[in-house]
Amino acid sequence: MATVVLLHSVHGLRPAVHRAAERLGAAGHEVLTPDLFAGRTTDSVEEGMALKEEIGSDELLRRAVAAAAPVSERGVVYAGFSLGAALAQNLALADVNARGLLLLHGTSDLTDDATADDLPVQLHVAEPDPFEPDDWLSAWYLRMRRAGADVEVFRYAGAGHLYTDEDLDHYDAEAAEQTWRTALGFLETL
Numbered sequence: 001m002a003t004v005v006l007l008h009s010v011h012g013l014r015p016a017v018h019r020a021a022e023r024l025g026a027a028g029h030e031v032l033t034p035d036l037f038a039g040r041t042t043d044s045v046e047e048g049m050a051l052k053e054e055i056g057s058d059e060l061l062r063r064a065v066a067a068a069a070p071v072s073e074r075g076v077v078y079a080g081f082s083l084g085a086a087l088a089q090n091l092a093l094a095d096v097n098a099r100g101l102l103l104l105h106g107t108s109d110l111t112d113d114a115t116a117d118d119l120p121v122q123l124h125v126a127e128p129d130p131f132e133p134d135d136w137l138s139a140w141y142l143r144m145r146r147a148g149a150d151v152e153v154f155r156y157a158g159a160g161h162l163y164t165d166e167d168l169d170h171y172d173a174e175a176a177e178q179t180w181r182t183a184l185g186f187l188e189t190l
Helices: 015-026 045-055 057-074 083-094 134-147 173-188
Strands: 003-007 030-032 076-081 100-104 120-127 150-157
Touching (some): 003 015, 003 057, 003 083, 015 030, 015 173, 045 057, 057 083, 076 083, 083 100, 100 173, 120 173, 134 150, 150 173
Parallel strands (some): 003 030, 003 076, 076 100, 100 120, 120 150
């Protein structure tokens, strides 16, 4: 089974992240859930973005790298929710030992020289998603493929941005269940 580093969204390390980790753990995976916000959580995206800015993108990435470093040699699957997905993508593309990348509700930009030789990547995202518009996702997909990643994208019509978080208003039980079934199948192949 896989070792998964699961990174939280701008809402912080909330119960939804722990429930996701428990679900993955019940399937036999070892799951680490680093707290990149040092115990702070937010109730809104605006508060979360302000906290992200306060901490700084470089510091968040440094914290994520530090959390993953002790298990990196094992061949980690990087995963994350929204902001955490963007961080997970950056970690996976920089880690030659990465076994896979599971993106929930988010992506990150790629440099023109990014490489992801045969890296299995699975993205789950709402359709439409205000943070992941169609033109962005199309360009992201093409860049990931050009970098050498083996990419699968799953879109969920009518779902809200963080639709897997049952504590938020845009939770979508059907889309969330489909996402977790598909994601667990993906992890079984790594």
